Amino acid sequence: MSTRTRASKGPQRASTGELDPRRAAILDAVVTEYVGTATPVGSAYVAKAPGVNVSSATVRADMVALERDGYLVQPHTSAGRIPTDKGYRFFVDHLAPAGVLGTAQRQRVKRFFDRVHGEMEDMLERASRLLSELTPYAAVVVSPSHGSATIRSVQLVSLAPRLVLLVVVLSDGAVEKRTLELDQELTDEELAGLSGRLAAALVGSELAKAPARVPTEDPVLPTVLEPVGRALREIARSEQNDEVYMGGPSRLAEAFDAVETVRSVLSILEQQLVVVTLLRDVLDRGLSVAIGTEHGYEPLSSCAVVVAPVKVGDNETGAVGLLGPTRMNYPQALAAAHVVSSELSERMNEAYGHRRSDKGRGRRGGH
Amino acid sequence: MSTRTRASKGPQRASTGELDPRRAAILDAVVTEYVGTATPVGSAYVAKAPGVNVSSATVRADMVALERDGYLVQPHTSAGRIPTDKGYRFFVDHLAPAGVLGTAQRQRVKRFFDRVHGEMEDMLERASRLLSELTPYAAVVVSPSHGSATIRSVQLVSLAPRLVLLVVVLSDGAVEKRTLELDQELTDEELAGLSGRLAAALVGSELAKAPARVPTEDPVLPTVLEPVGRALREIARSEQNDEVYMGGPSRLAEAFDAVETVRSVLSILEQQLVVVTLLRDVLDRGLSVAIGTEHGYEPLSSCAVVVAPVKVGDNETGAVGLLGPTRMNYPQALAAAHVVSSELSERMNEAYGHRRSDKGRGRRGGH
DNA sequence: ACTGGCAGTCGGTAGAATCAAGTGCCAGTT
C-alpha cells in the first residue's frame, strides 16, 4: 500500500515505473539472479545487491508486497522468490539495461555481415544460425514478403519434350519457377516467341496484379497459356507465404529441462504458419518482447519471444525472433535481435536498390 | 556352446542365420517387446511368445547363452534382458517381418503423392514431414545432386541500375541465381546481347564443366564478364552442396527421455553436412540400417538410422532417412522409408524426363 | 522506518525397511 515519492539519493535509475525505487531494485536483483541460476532467490542475497541498502528483513517485507502485487511468487513457503511474467514484464520495460553485446559477439556479427555474399535466402538462413549462436536460444527469421515487388522477367525454358519451366524474376531479386506439362510439343522458336509475349504483357506489373489473361489471337496458344496462367496465379499465392528459417532448435533442449516442454515447443516451431503469425502479432502490437501468455499460444506459456522487425523499403515486413524460456536473459536477447535485424535491414536495402536517405553504414546500434 | 541342427517342427521362419531357431525366437520376442515397452524383458514373458514352446527356466538358460554371445544384456542382475546393438542387428537382418504399413498410413502416402504439385524442393520438404508423421521418428531428406544436369538457360536480368541478376536454369528443373553489382551501367539492349552471348556459350554444357571464360573481343565486356564468371563458378560449387530437409525434429524429444540426449542429437542434425555424409556412408556400405555405433558418430551412439536411396536417372544420389533411438520399430521405419523413397524416385524420374524402361506406376512396394 | 533475532515451514537428502521382479542353479522327470 505504502507509496513513496521518488527518493532522490544518488544517481538512481532513470525511471522505475509505478514501483518504489527500492522495490524495483529488489525485483531487478531477483530477476537477474534467477535468470542466471534458475534457483529461487532469497532475501539475504538480495540485501547485498546494489541499490538495496537495507537488511534482509526489510527486503522480506518488500518481497511480501511485491508478491502481493504479482511481481514475484514463492514456489513454496520457505523458498526464495522467483519472478512472475508480470515481474519479467516490469523488468523488460523499466529495468533492463541497454543492449550490451560482448565485444566478441559484436565482432562476430560484424564479421558475419562483412562476409555475407550469397543470395537473400542464404543470408537469412545463416542469420538465423548466427542469432542462435549469439544467444542460448532458438532463433527464427521470417523473410520479408515480396509485397510490392514487380515482375522483371518472365521466361519459358524447355526441359524435355512437352516439359517447360516457367521462370519469373521479381524486382527484389526473388526467382520463382514452376514446371509445366504441355499438351503439345513446342519448338524453341515458338517457346521464345511465347516468352517474349508473356514478358511484354507481364513485366513491370506486380505479381498479385498481373493480368489474369494474356491476350492472344493465335489459336494454338490458349492450350499453352492456360497452364501458364495457372502457374502464375499459384506463384502469386505462394509468394504470400513468407519463408521461415529456424536456427538452433537444439538450444531449446538446453533451455528447458523437462523433455515434455521441449517436445511441445519444438512441435510448435515446426508449424511455420504459427511462427509467422506469432511474430507478426507481437510486432503489430508494437512490442519487442512477449512473455509467457502475452502471446496467445498455450503451449508456449513457459516461453518468451523477443522480436525485431526487418524493414525493407519503408514497410516493415520481415522479422527476426528469439525463443527461449521466460527465464531469459532479456538484455542479451534484445541486443542480439536488434543488431541482427538492423544489419539485415540495412543489407537488404542496399542490395535491392531501396537505398535510403543517407544514414550511411555507420553505427546504428545503441539499444 | 551347444549347437543345434535346425529343428524342423512346423512352419518356422525362413532363415535364422547362425542362431538356434529357438534362441532366434527368444531374441525376436525380446526385441519386439522391448521396443514396445522400453522395459527389460523377463524370461516369463518370453516363454509365452510364439515359437518358444518351453518353460521360463529353459528360456533363462538360452538367455544366458544369448548374453554370452553378445545379443542381450542385463541392465543389472535380476532384471530382464534388453537387446544389444548386435541383437538389433540380428533382428533387422534375420527376423524383422516384411514391411507392414498400416492401411491408414498407406493411404496417407498415396494421397500425398497424388496431390504433390509444386517444385522438387517443395516436394522434398513436404516428404520429410510426411515421413516423420508416418513414424514417431525424425526424418531427413537429402536432395539428389545435380551431377550431370546441363545448363538449359542463362539470363541476365536488370534489377536496378548497375545491379543485375544472373539466372541459370538446369535441365533437371533447378534454378540458381546470383546478384551481381557491376561497375558500369548497361542498357537493356546490352544486357540482352550479353545474355544471348552467354547462353550461346554455356547452354548445353554441364555446370561443372562450363567454359571458364566466355570468349569476347568487345573491350567493354570483360569487366562485366568477370563477375559473371565468378558467379558461375560459385554456383557450380554450391550445387555440390546437397540440400537437406529435416522433418519432425520434435519427434526426437518423444523418442528419448534424457533431455541431454535430445540436445546432442538435435545439434548433430543441425549440421547438414554431417547428416549428408552419414546417410551417404551408410548407403555406400550397402546398408539400409545403421545401429548405434555402426556409423562413426559418437553422439549418435544411442540412435539408429534407417536409410533408403532416391534414385534419379540411373545413379543413386538422394536419400531419405529416419533417425530414432536404437530401440526403434525397425519394420515400420524400413517400410516407411522404402515407400517414400521409391515414390519419390518415381515422381522425380517422371517429372524430369528420365523416364525409365517401363515399370509403370503400379505397386512396387513389397518389402 | 528499519533491524536483529527467532520460531516455524518445507523441500531435499540420507538411511533403513520392505517389495517385487527376475535370475541362477539344482534336483527331479521324461
Add this chain to the structure above:
DNA sequence: AACTGGCACTTGATTCTACCGACTGCCAGT
C-alpha cells in the same frame, strides 16, 4: 540329454522416517 518346477538370492525401486538447511514471517527493540 533336454527340459521343468522349485527355491534361494540379488538388486533396483518404493516407502518411511529423521534430519538438515534455507528462508520466511513476525515481533520487539532501536
